[in-house]
Amino acid sequence: MSRYNVKECEPKWQRAWDEAGCFSAAEDPSKPKYYVLEMFPYPSGRIHMGHVRNYTIGDVIARYKRAQGFNVLHPMGWDAFGLPAENAAMEKKVHPAKWTYENIAVMREQLKTMGLSIDWAREFATCSPDYYRHQQRMFLDFLEAGLVYRKESWVNWDPVDQTVLANEQVIDGRGWRSNALVEKRRLAQWFFKITAVSDDLLAALEGLERWPEKVRVMQEKWIGRSRGARIDFKLSGGHDPLEVFTTRPDTLFGASFCALSPHHPLAAKLAADNPELADFIAECDRLGTSEEAIETAEKKGFDTGLKAYNPFQPDIELPVYVANFVLMDYGTGAIFGSAGHDQRDLDFARKYDLAVIPVVLPPDADADSFTIEDEAYLGPGTIFNSDFLDGLEVPAAIDGAIARLEQDGSGREEINFRLRDWGVSRQRYWGCPIPVIHCDTCGTVPVPAEQLPVELPDDITLDQPGNPLAHHPSWKYVACPKCGKPAERDTDTMDTFVDSSWYFARFCSPQAETPLERGAVDYWLPVDQYIGGIEHAVLHLLYSRFFTRAMSRCGYMALDEPFDGLFTQGMIGHQTYQGPDGAWLSPAEVQRVDGERFETLDGQPVSTGRVEKMSKSKKNTIDPAAIIETYGADTARWFMLSDSPPDRDMAWTDSGVEGAYHFVQRLWRQVLDAADHLPAPGSTRPEAFGPADALRRLTHKTIAAYTNDLEQFRFNRGVARIHELSNALSGFKAADEAGRWAQREAVESLVRLMAPMMPHLAEELWSRLGHEALLVDQPWPKADPVLLIDDSVTVAVQVGGKLRSTIEVPRDSEDETLREAALAEPAVQRAIADKALRKVIVVKNRIVNIVVS
RNA sequence: GCGGGCGUGGCGGAAUUGGUAGACGCAAGGGACUUAAAAUCCCUUGGGCUUGUCCCGUGCGGGUUCGAGUCCCGCCGCCCGCACCA
Numbered sequence: 001m002s003r004y005n006v007k008e009c010e011p012k013w014q015r016a017w018d019e020a021g022c023f024s025a026a027e028d029p030s031k032p033k034y035y036v037l038e039m040f041p042y043p044s045g046r047i048h049m050g051h052v053r054n055y056t057i058g059d060v061i062a063r064y065k066r067a068q069g070f071n072v073l074h075p076m077g078w079d080a081f082g083l084p085a086e087n088a089a090m091e092k093k094v095h096p097a098k099w100t101y102e103n104i105a106v107m108r109e110q111l112k113t114m115g116l117s118i119d120w121a122r123e124f125a126t127c128s129p130d131y132y133r134h135q136q137r138m139f140l141d142f143l144e145a146g147l148v149y150r151k152e153s154w155v156n157w158d159p160v161d162q163t164v165l166a167n168e169q170v171i172d173g174r175g176w177r178s179n180a181l182v183e184k185r186r187l188a189q190w191f192f193k194i195t196a197v198s199d200d201l202l203a204a205l206e207g208l209e210r211w212p213e214k215v216r217v218m219q220e221k222w223i224g225r226s227r228g229a230r231i232d233f234k235l236s237g238g239h240d241p242l243e244v245f246t247t248r249p250d251t252l253f254g255a256s257f258c259a260l261s262p263h264h265p266l267a268a269k270l271a272a273d274n275p276e277l278a279d280f281i282a283e284c285d286r287l288g289t290s291e292e293a294i295e296t297a298e299k300k301g302f303d304t305g306l307k308a309y310n311p312f313q314p315d316i317e318l319p320v321y322v323a324n325f326v327l328m329d330y331g332t333g334a335i336f337g338s339a340g341h342d343q344r345d346l347d348f349a350r351k352y353d354l355a356v357i358p359v360v361l362p363p364d365a366d367a368d369s370f371t372i373e374d375e376a377y378l379g380p381g382t383i384f385n386s387d388f389l390d391g392l393e394v395p396a397a398i399d400g401a402i403a404r405l406e407q408d409g410s411g412r413e414e415i416n417f418r419l420r421d422w423g424v425s426r427q428r429y430w431g432c433p434i435p436v437i438h439c440d441t442c443g444t445v446p447v448p449a450e451q452l453p454v455e456l457p458d459d460i461t462l463d464q465p466g467n468p469l470a471h472h473p474s475w476k477y478v479a480c481p482k483c484g485k486p487a488e489r490d491t492d493t494m495d496t497f498v499d500s501s502w503y504f505a506r507f508c509s510p511q512a513e514t515p516l517e518r519g520a521v522d523y524w525l526p527v528d529q530y531i532g533g534i535e536h537a538v539l540h541l542l543y544s545r546f547f548t549r550a551m552s553r554c555g556y557m558a559l560d561e562p563f564d565g566l567f568t569q570g571m572i573g574h575q576t577y578q579g580p581d582g583a584w585l586s587p588a589e590v591q592r593v594d595g596e597r598f599e600t601l602d603g604q605p606v607s608t609g610r611v612e613k614m615s616k617s618k619k620n621t622i623d624p625a626a627i628i629e630t631y632g633a634d635t636a637r638w639f640m641l642s643d644s645p646p647d648r649d650m651a652w653t654d655s656g657v658e659g660a661y662h663f664v665q666r667l668w669r670q671v672l673d674a675a676d677h678l679p680a681p682g683s684t685r686p687e688a689f690g691p692a693d694a695l696r697r698l699t700h701k702t703i704a705a706y707t708n709d710l711e712q713f714r715f716n717r718g719v720a721r722i723h724e725l726s727n728a729l730s731g732f733k734a735a736d737e738a739g740r741w742a743q744r745e746a747v748e749s750l751v752r753l754m755a756p757m758m759p760h761l762a763e764e765l766w767s768r769l770g771h772e773a774l775l776v777d778q779p780w781p782k783a784d785p786v787l788l789i790d791d792s793v794t795v796a797v798q799v800g801g802k803l804r805s806t807i808e809v810p811r812d813s814e815d816e817t818l819r820e821a822a823l824a825e826p827a828v829q830r831a832i833a834d835k836a837l838r839k840v841i842v843v844k845n846r847i848v849n850i851v852v853s
Numbered sequence: 854g855c856g857g858g859c860g861u862g863g864c865g866g867a868a869u870u871g872g873u874a875g876a877c878g879c880a881a882g883g884g885a886c887u888u889a890a891a892a893u894c895c896c897u898u899g900g901g902c903u904u905g906u907c908c909c910g911u912g913c914g915g916g917u918u919c920g921a922g923u924c925c926c927g928c929c930g931c932c933c934g935c936a937c938c939a
Binding site for chain 2: 003213214217218221222224226228244245246247248259299324325326327329330331334335336337338342343344345416417418534537538642643644645648649650651653655656658659660662663665666669716717719720721722723724727730794795796797798800801802803804805806827838839840841843846847849850851
């Protein structure tokens with residue numbers, strides 16, 4: 001028996017598709033478009049299993065939509081700027097550009113072996129001046145539109161990577177790449193004004209119906225809108241009033257102190273002639289922002305001696321503290337403490353022996369006896385101890401308090417966001433240069449359009465810490481474009497998340513002389529289906545949403561949301577192995593004998609750990625290139641789609657891959673066996689089908705259900721249906737011409753349906769079935785509705801809710817017929833025995849339940 | 854602590870959205886073919902026993918219903934995200 005020759009067939013069909021130009025996309029207003037995009041890869045060196053899963057899912061969708069008649073755009077590119085290139089440059093003494101482009105070359109070839117339906121003519125790398133010059137152009141447009149600005153601010157400084165990080169890039173107080181404890185520094189930085197659209201970014205989340213709920217919730221939390229009031233507290237000692245922000249103005253009558261952030265300007269002012277306070281502030285800074293520090297930090301305060309006066313109770317003196325738990329970058333950097341109804345305020349009040357005045361009475365509590373002990377009361381209730389607010393429910397009291405503050409002129413309603421503007425300056429070489437020039441006379445001057453791109457110099461030295469662009473002997477020295485006097489370029493480069501915030505739009509017209517071509521983006525955008533990892537739920541996906549709005553404001557497009565549908569795939573894990581000494585072992589170093597695992601080299605017993613995300617440190621990675629080399633791309637793709645739902649984490653197993661490979665070979669044999677005696681393609685179908693009807697029904701049911709599975713990303717269910725049809729075919733023997741026709745229909749449908757998942761095998765089988773034209777150009781099969789409905793159905797018969805029998809009856813039999821047939825079953829009679837019939841529930845085509853007493 | 858998700862055989866997972874629990878696959882066991890192995894094909898496979906179309910069974914305890922993996926209430930466990938946001 002012949003075997004399917006993967007090594008011959010896969011390259012053969014890849015060439016055939018390529019030569020026929022199957023996947024090159026062009027605008028065609030007469031056809032509905034469909035833009036499928038997977039998150040583009042960082043060129044780290046080799047593709048990994050996460051890529052294989054990501055691009056397999058995307059390719060299934062792209063090929064399926066194409067077969068359905070959509071004009072599909074499915075491009076690929078490289079997120080090519082970033083730190084690893086600089087690190088590699090330092091370690092291996094190779095230029096970041098060389099390292100990056102060599103990696104791209106390797107990964108491009110690896111991706112091509114997967115047989116993806118990609119329009120490679122649109123490929124680009126973000127590190128190319130042909131890409132980043134347009135990014136510089138847009139940066140300047142944003143600057144002009146007021147969406148970019150420069151300011152000095154406290155920033156997150158990563159001492160290992162020697163660069164600034166955006167808030168989004170600080171995870172648990174550590175740099176997202178280096179994992180180093182982040183420090184606070186004050187630097188002049190460029191910012192994208194993402195807060196200008198906070199409200200819209202939040203409100204529009206609701207319209208993203210084809211996004212995972214989880215991602216929308218994460219973005220909602222990140223944007224963090226809260227409604228409250230900004231209130232002026234008069235201060236003693238002739239100071240300006242203290243502004244505080246609160247979401248609970250209803251608790252103002254419970255105020256017992258005020259507290260400032262250690263970074264608050266007033267704190268600094270007071271510290272100037274109060275050394276003890278200065279010491280306290282310094283101590284707060286030392287504690288830092290690390291997770292441990294925050295977790296264990298006790299609430300601490302320093303009494304400034306100042307007094308504050310609540311606008312509703314101007315006669316009561318409130319002490320003013322500087323407190324370590326008050327954040328400078330939220331609200332106004334100052335709070336009032338309402339100890340009864342905020343846990344932090346309560347902890348603080350107990351520690352410094354301040355008043356605790358409850359002002360919200362829980363629904364069933366008694367005003368005379370209600371007290372606060374160790375837990376603040378945060379729930380709903382009625383206001384008391386609060387003058388004009390007494391008797392109001394909390395929401396009404398909030399409104400009432402705000403109204404009174406506005407009336408008095410001592411405060412106003414305010415909406416606050418957690419979201420901060422996006423700091424994009426990075427003190428690194430391998431990124432897009434920020435196209436501005438600093439002139440002593442003219443200040444910050446944009447680089448004139450005709451001087452773009454500001455290109456990175458090639459001759460750099462990476463062996464000293466800090467920014468190579470700043471060290472470069474000549475690069476930064478230029479004449480001011482305005483006055484002509486000597487000036488300096490900005491030596492920072494943009495955060496690489498800027499590069500990935502608009503690449504999806506650039507794919508629409510990758511060769512355009514302008515950043516984007518209006519006709520192309522209007523036709524292709526938004527991306528209809530975006531696919532990638534959940535790890536970008538906030539960062540990349542939020543930045544892209546901002547960028548799309550910013551690009552629209554600057555006239556590049558007329559669109560708010562870049563990604564109509566989003567699918568986040570799960571991670572790929574593998575079992576972990578450890579030797580007797582606890583050292584991690586790679587799967588290749590482990591052998592299985594009689595169900596036990598041993599080290600291949602020395603036969604030492606191996607302990608098997610849980611399935612964990614593939615990582616170099618645990619040595620549980622599998623190189624996809626090796627898998628494709630051995631089994632072929634179709635096997636790898638099929639296994640990726642087989643068992644686990646695509647949004648869930650999955651485990652890579654040898655036996656799973658082998659199972660997929662066996663199925664590839666089985667399909668090959670099955671279709672070839674059948675091909676020999678099937679009627680030729682194009683001959684006429686006999687009138688009567690008779691005995692072959694069951695196969696025809698299954699074929700059409702499979703088409704309908706499988707199509708539905710693909711629409712819903714239920715690939716594992718689809719795979720099972722292919723198995724089912726294949727199983728039915730292997731038990732099928734054609735008795736006559738009609739049978740052979742049904743068989744041909746089943747086989748060809750099987751091949752057409754599996755094509756998005758296993759494109760090479762399907763194409764080969766299609767040609768072996770006698771077809772001249774490429775399968776990839778064949779339309780998606782349509783299910784015949786008549787064949788989806790069975791003539792007879794199996795109805796379950798229960799007695800008292802327990803299954804006792806099943807009956808085979810004509811479809812849509814009358815209730816009475818079902819009832820009688822059910823009662824006639826011997827097993828049913830036995831179950832009823834001498835009990836009285838109470839009632840019989842009949843659900844047409846489904847079930848009969850006989851209730852006895 | 855807050856928010857979200859999940860809990861079904863040895864394993865990955867199905868279950869028409871309240872109607873025959875365990876589709877499909879993996880693993881395991883048995884058999885056929887073969888001098889043998891590989892490959893392939895066939896059969897068995899949730900647990901139990903009294904082998905009956907019997908009993909039990911979808912994390913645990915209750916409830917609603919003719920009927921619950923699915924809905925409601927209360928627990929337990931795991932995973933993910935956020936975390937001094939006033």
